[in-house]
Amino acid sequence: MKKLSIEERLGIDKFAVDDGMPHIVIDKEICAKSALEACVRACPAGCYVKDGAEIRFDYAGCLECGTCRVLCQSKGLKWEYPRGTFGVEFRYG
Amino acid sequence: MSEERFDAIVVGAGPAGSIAAYCMAKEGLEVLLIERGTAPGAKNSSGGRLYGHSLNKIMPNFWEEAPVECQVTRETVTFLTDKTAVSLDVKSEKFGDEPSFTVLRSKFDAWLAEKAEEAGAMLACGVRADELIVKDGKVIGVLCDEDEMFADVVIEADGANAWLAQKAGIRGELSPKHVASCVKEVIELPRQVIKDRFNLTGETGAAQLFVGECTQGLQGGGFIYTNKESISLGLVVTTEVFLDTEYKLADLIEEFKMHPAVQPLIEGGKVVEYSAHLVPEGGLGMMPPLVSDGLLIVGDAAGLVLNIGYQVRGMDFAIASGEAAAYAVVTAKKLGDYSKQGLGVYQTALEKSFVLQDLKTYAKVPEFLENKRIFAKYPALVEEMMVKLFTVDGTLAKPLGKSMFGTIKRHGGVVQLAKDAWKGVRAL
Numbered sequence: 001m002k003k004l005s006i007e008e009r010l011g012i013d014k015f016a017v018d019d020g021m022p023h024i025v026i027d028k029e030i031c032a033k034s035a036l037e038a039c040v041r042a043c044p045a046g047c048y049v050k051d052g053a054e055i056r057f058d059y060a061g062c063l064e065c066g067t068c069r070v071l072c073q074s075k076g077l078k079w080e081y082p083r084g085t086f087g088v089e090f091r092y093g
Numbered sequence: 094m095s096e097e098r099f100d101a102i103v104v105g106a107g108p109a110g111s112i113a114a115y116c117m118a119k120e121g122l123e124v125l126l127i128e129r130g131t132a133p134g135a136k137n138s139s140g141g142r143l144y145g146h147s148l149n150k151i152m153p154n155f156w157e158e159a160p161v162e163c164q165v166t167r168e169t170v171t172f173l174t175d176k177t178a179v180s181l182d183v184k185s186e187k188f189g190d191e192p193s194f195t196v197l198r199s200k201f202d203a204w205l206a207e208k209a210e211e212a213g214a215m216l217a218c219g220v221r222a223d224e225l226i227v228k229d230g231k232v233i234g235v236l237c238d239e240d241e242m243f244a245d246v247v248i249e250a251d252g253a254n255a256w257l258a259q260k261a262g263i264r265g266e267l268s269p270k271h272v273a274s275c276v277k278e279v280i281e282l283p284r285q286v287i288k289d290r291f292n293l294t295g296e297t298g299a300a301q302l303f304v305g306e307c308t309q310g311l312q313g314g315g316f317i318y319t320n321k322e323s324i325s326l327g328l329v330v331t332t333e334v335f336l337d338t339e340y341k342l343a344d345l346i347e348e349f350k351m352h353p354a355v356q357p358l359i360e361g362g363k364v365v366e367y368s369a370h371l372v373p374e375g376g377l378g379m380m381p382p383l384v385s386d387g388l389l390i391v392g393d394a395a396g397l398v399l400n401i402g403y404q405v406r407g408m409d410f411a412i413a414s415g416e417a418a419a420y421a422v423v424t425a426k427k428l429g430d431y432s433k434q435g436l437g438v439y440q441t442a443l444e445k446s447f448v449l450q451d452l453k454t455y456a457k458v459p460e461f462l463e464n465k466r467i468f469a470k471y472p473a474l475v476e477e478m479m480v481k482l483f484t485v486d487g488t489l490a491k492p493l494g495k496s497m498f499g500t501i502k503r504h505g506g507v508v509q510l511a512k513d514a515w516k517g518v519r520a521l
Contacts, residue, residue, distance in 0.1 A: 001280075001359050003347040009278070009367035016131075034336070042335035044276040044369035046343050063369035064136060066254040067274040067342075070267045070332050070371070081129055081256065084238070085219035089135045092279040092323070092366045093198030 006046035010061040018086035022059045024068065024079050031076025039068045063088050099125045101422050102235055102244040103214075104222045104257060106133035107198075109392025109411035109418075110250030111205040112151065116419030118212035122426065125242065126206065126214050127235070129221040134202030137252075138277055138368035141318040141325040142300055143201075144193045144406055147413040152208070160204050161194035162320035163298025167291065170403050171354065173306040173315075177476040178354035180301075184292070195298045195318040195325065196408075197279070222251065225261045225388065231432070232261075232387035245431045246422050248389045250415065253371040255381060255394040263388070264381035269333035271375025271396075271459075273313060276346045277327030279320075280362035287319050290358050296321070302403060305472030307349045309340050312468050315349050316405075317358065324359060326350065329372055329400075372407070374400050376459045377452050384440050386433050389418040399451060401458050401521060410448050417442040461520035466505065466513060474504035 024047075026036070036055045039048040045061045048068065064087055069079040081087065101117055103110045106128035114126040130136040142165065148155050156164070166188050171180040210216050226234040226241060234243035235257070249257050253272065258264045291299040298319040307315035313330035328346050335342065349355060373379060373396040380396045383389065391397070392411035399406045421439035425431050443449045477500045482493075491499075501507055 001350060001356065001362060003351060004364060004367075006343050009343075009364065012364060013367055038335045041338060041341045042274055042332060044274060044342050046341075063367075065274060065369040066267075066272075066371045067332055067335075067369070069254070070269050070272055071335065073266050081221055084129050084221040085131050087136075088368075089131060090138055090199050090366065090368050093134050093138045093200075093202070093368065 010045060014089045014091060015061070016086050016089065017060050018082050021083065021086075023082045023087070024057070024059050024062065024077065026057050027076045027078070029076070031072060035072045035075070038071045042067050042071060099123045099242070099244040100426060101125070101246045101248060102127065102242055103248045103250055104235060105250035105252060105392075105394070106206040106209075106216065106218075107137050107202055107250060107252060107392060107411065108205060108408050109394075109415040110248065111202065111209045112148075112412045112415030113248050113250060113391060113419045114209035114214040115205070115212050116151065116416050117422055118209060118214040120419070120423045121213075122423065124209075124214040125244070126209055126216045127220050127222050127237065128206070128216065128218045131219050132199075132203055133206035133216070133218065134199040137198040137202050138275075138370045139196075139198055139407065140275070140277065140316045140327060140329070140405060141195045141197065141320070142193060142405065143196050144191075144409040146191055147409045147416070151412070151416055156192065156194060160200040161196050163195045163293075163296055164189065165193045165195060165300045166297040167293065167299040169299065169301040171301060171303045172472040172475045173303050173352060173354065174472050174476040175306050176353070177480060178352075179475045179479045195300070195320050197320060197323075197325070222257060225257050227261060230386060232385060246387055246389065246425065246436065248391055248418050248422070249394050250391050251394050253373045253393040255390065258381055258390055258394065263385055267373070268375065268379065269336065270331065271373065271379040272332050273329045273372040273374050274332045274335075274342055275327055275329045275370045275372050276342055277325055277368050277370075278346065278350075278364050279366040280324045280326060280359050281322060281365050282324060282359070282362045284322050286361070287322070287324065291319050293319065302405070303349075304402070304468060306352065308345060308468060309348075310465075310469030310472075311338060311340065312462065312465065314402075317355070323365065324362065326355075326359065331374070332371075372400070373398050374459060377456050378459060383443065384433050384436050387431050389421060389436060389439050391415050391418045397448060397452070399455060400462070401455050402462065413446055413448050414443060417446065417448070455521065457520035461516055464513060464516070466509075470505060474500065474510075477504070
């Protein structure tokens with residue numbers, strides 16, 4: 001069995017992305033850089049990606065665990081669950 | 094804007110919420126069970142082991158009807174280094190006396206919620222509870238989108254993030270030290286292959302916990318649970334460690350799968366799902382107030398999880414807490430008192446039951462497991478001892494005691510090991 005990239009793994013999952021309604025919004029002015037870097041390492045879905053000096057974020061593959069919220073202590077992060085019926089849908093769980 | 098009124102609103106159709114709804118509905122209460130997923134279980138993931146005792150008490154022999162996967166008859170704890178796996182392996186029919194089961198939560202949670210519905214609870218899926226409605230310091234309902242829904246009591250069963258209580262200021266921020274981030278893959282394999290690889294008979298299953306290399310020595314561990322036609326494989330790592338490490342959680346699980354002791358177990362399998370979840374592992378140290386005016390907190394939201402290394406429990410606590418909360422609401426209804434005092438029987442019931450008793454018994458474990466040597470150093474010590482024990486290379490043999498003493502000395506010394514062992518004995 002081969003290793004799977006994060007994209008391959010998320011590709012297997014079922015998502016109903018709430019287009020234009022991000023449930024996590026980062027305020028980079030407030031969010032501590034160190035916390036964001038920790039999110040790059042901890043986020044199981046690889047939603048936080050280091051891109052040079054910047055950190056890019058995409059809520060589309062979020063597995064809704066809350067790890068980033070805990071690491072950021074909600075400082076600089078507006079975190080909610082996706083609206084009802086949206087987001088990931090586990091078929092096994 | 095619509096307005097409805099219930100005896101109780103339960104937020105979250107996981108095991109804690111559905112059991113609370115089931116027990117209250119059975120007593121004739123008007124219950125609304127809210128679930129943000131399209132179906133109960135759609136947002137839920139767990140390692141996959143249910144200790145059956147608490148559900149068996151509420152629904153005797155539930156496994157005859159419930160969509161459980163396999164009854165666990167084989168337990169393994171494995172110390173991993175990069176090249177070695179040292180295991181304690183127990184296979185016993187006796188585990189059947191108090192059965193535990195592997196489960197896949199989408200199916201299992203849907204079934205439990207269906208039981209609550211059959212008992213008379215109203216289930217509303219696809220509805221996200223946004224906020225608790227608080228009036229004069231008392232919780233009187235929940236706000237879902239634009240809709241206000243009112244009840245005498247709200248039972249918060251919204252999982253590890255305990256989002257509602259935090260928004261309402263009833264609990265503070267979760268500490269990264271008190272929670273663990275879990276990633277898991279469900280890997281499909283034919284039943285016969287799973288039985289052969291894990292030495293299983295009939296519909297039985299295996300549970301294997303790993304410590305050491307699987308997390309690159311970070312605080313946490315790995316797991317494998319066998320289902321009927323799949324294997325649940327995952328890692329649980331204390332969230333705090335990602336503040337100061339070079340490793341990525343999403344990569345660690347792939348490395349774990351490649352380990353020579355793991356790869357043969359899953360070879361040829363097909364990954365059919367990748368999931369993640371937070372695990373509240375802080376024990377009593379992270380517990381929110383369980384009872385407020387008009388509000389009870391149950392299950393993961395209440396931090397009711399116990400990880401002692403060789404046992405990881407959550408669902409049995411969740412179910413017992415749901416039952417206790419239902420009992421408290423029924424009692425409060427009789428008295429017409431939904432204040433903190435009127436609902437206080439919830440706290441008392443948990444204190445009398447295994448839920449808070451067991452958490453108290455193992456109260457020192459979370460602190461004990463903060464010891465980095467357990468994850469980073471001792472697996473290598475075990476490796477060296479065991480490899481030496483079974484190696485014959487033609488050099489002059491040394492007495493066993495002397496040889497082992499040398500190994501321990503190289504890995505931190507007897508005093509350090511004795512201290513850690515003593516702490517472990519006291520915590521466990």
